[in-house]
Amino acid sequence: MSEGAHPTHKVYYLVFIALVIGTVLTWQIAFVDLTFFGISFNPEVAILIACTKATLVILFFMHVRYSSRLTMITVAAGFFWLLIMISLDLSDYLTRGIVKPQ
Amino acid sequence: MSHSTTTTEHHPALVHQFDDMEQQKAASTFGMWVFLVTEIMMFGGVFVAYMIYRLKYYEAFVAGSTSISVTWGFINTLVLICSSLTMALAVSAAQKGWRRGQQAFIVLTMLLGTAFLGIKAIEYHQKWEEHHVPGGVFQKFDPVDISKDLVKEGKTPPAADQIANQTQIFFCFYFAMTGLHALHMIIGLVLMTWLLVRVSRGEFGPQYYTPVELGGLYWHFVDIVWIYLFPLLYLINRTHGR
Numbered sequence: 001m002s003e004g005a006h007p008t009h010k011v012y013y014l015v016f017i018a019l020v021i022g023t024v025l026t027w028q029i030a031f032v033d034l035t036f037f038g039i040s041f042n043p044e045v046a047i048l049i050a051c052t053k054a055t056l057v058i059l060f061f062m063h064v065r066y067s068s069r070l071t072m073i074t075v076a077a078g079f080f081w082l083l084i085m086i087s088l089d090l091s092d093y094l095t096r097g098i099v100k101p102q
Numbered sequence: 103m104s105h106s107t108t109t110t111e112h113h114p115a116l117v118h119q120f121d122d123m124e125q126q127k128a129a130s131t132f133g134m135w136v137f138l139v140t141e142i143m144m145f146g147g148v149f150v151a152y153m154i155y156r157l158k159y160y161e162a163f164v165a166g167s168t169s170i171s172v173t174w175g176f177i178n179t180l181v182l183i184c185s186s187l188t189m190a191l192a193v194s195a196a197q198k199g200w201r202r203g204q205q206a207f208i209v210l211t212m213l214l215g216t217a218f219l220g221i222k223a224i225e226y227h228q229k230w231e232e233h234h235v236p237g238g239v240f241q242k243f244d245p246v247d248i249s250k251d252l253v254k255e256g257k258t259p260p261a262a263d264q265i266a267n268q269t270q271i272f273f274c275f276y277f278a279m280t281g282l283h284a285l286h287m288i289i290g291l292v293l294m295t296w297l298l299v300r301v302s303r304g305e306f307g308p309q310y311y312t313p314v315e316l317g318g319l320y321w322h323f324v325d326i327v328w329i330y331l332f333p334l335l336y337l338i339n340r341t342h343g344r
Contacts, residue, residue: 030337046333078139
């Protein structure tokens with residue numbers, strides 16, 4: 001698809017409203033105790049809302065939804081590498097001390 | 103593909119290594135995204151460090167997080183989202199060649215960006231006055247208020263003092279992350295000023311508005327970083343002790 005394609009203003013306003021709702025939700029839900037089975041799910045919910053908001057910004061405000069395949073795969077690769085970094089780092093730090101040296 | 107530029111005289115913004123404006127724009131957009139990916143990795147590194155220390159000093163992170171103003175953080179998130187909307191509208195105006203619109207929306211974006219930095223300055227000042235700054239000042243005066251709150255929640259005074267002392271790690275991350283973000287905002291404001299000058303010269307129209315588009319990508323990226331910083335720094339555990 002052409003790099004020049006842009007969404008309509010209506011899409012921008014709808015995304016904006018969704019972002020405001022997401023922000024209010026993040027703020028309000030932080031004061032509600034979401035503990036189930038002894039585990040607090042507040043951080044997960046907050047991050048889930050943040051990821052939704054970031055996806056909306058990337059797809060519509062940053063026009064990735066309307067961009068070339070090259071742009072799409074560049075963005076996807078960026079976040080994929082970020083996930084590799086996070087999972088490898090945490091798999092190191094979170095497992096330290098579990099296996100005792102011989 | 104647009105063939106409107108394939109006349110004998112091409113667009114003045116077209117540089118010689120590209121066949122046409124379309125190809126030039128595709129290359130620029132790709133380059134900008136590659137740069138933004140390096141930015142993702144840079145902020146990502148700080149986020150990973152944050153996660154590891156948050157797991158290690160969880161109670162101190164909760165105490166530090168609870169001491170910063172969630173209301174200001176919330177307002178600032180809204181301010182940045184508004185600035186992202188005005189930025190998107192500025193790019194749209196540039197695409198249509200609407201010069202007054204571009205100027206108005208870029209100025210609005212800059213005003214909102216400045217408002218964000220102003221609110222950030224108020225928050226920093228608050229932390230400064232409370233001695234919630236890691237280092238010598240913290241050691242000298244002690245974060246008495248954090249310690250007292252922890253005792254109220256049922257911690258023994260020595261444990262409360264220890265956790266309060268460890269909140270320095272949280273404040274290190276708080277200042278480093280919001281500081282790095284604020285630096286990006288300042289760079290963004292410089293970019294906006296440069297765009298404003300070029301808009302006023304009437305350089306952009308439907309054929310060529312790549313700098314506005316890429317400036318927009320940068321601005322939205324900085325907005326995304328804040329979308330994550332807000333819950334990670336301000337809302338670690340607000341139901342704590344309720």
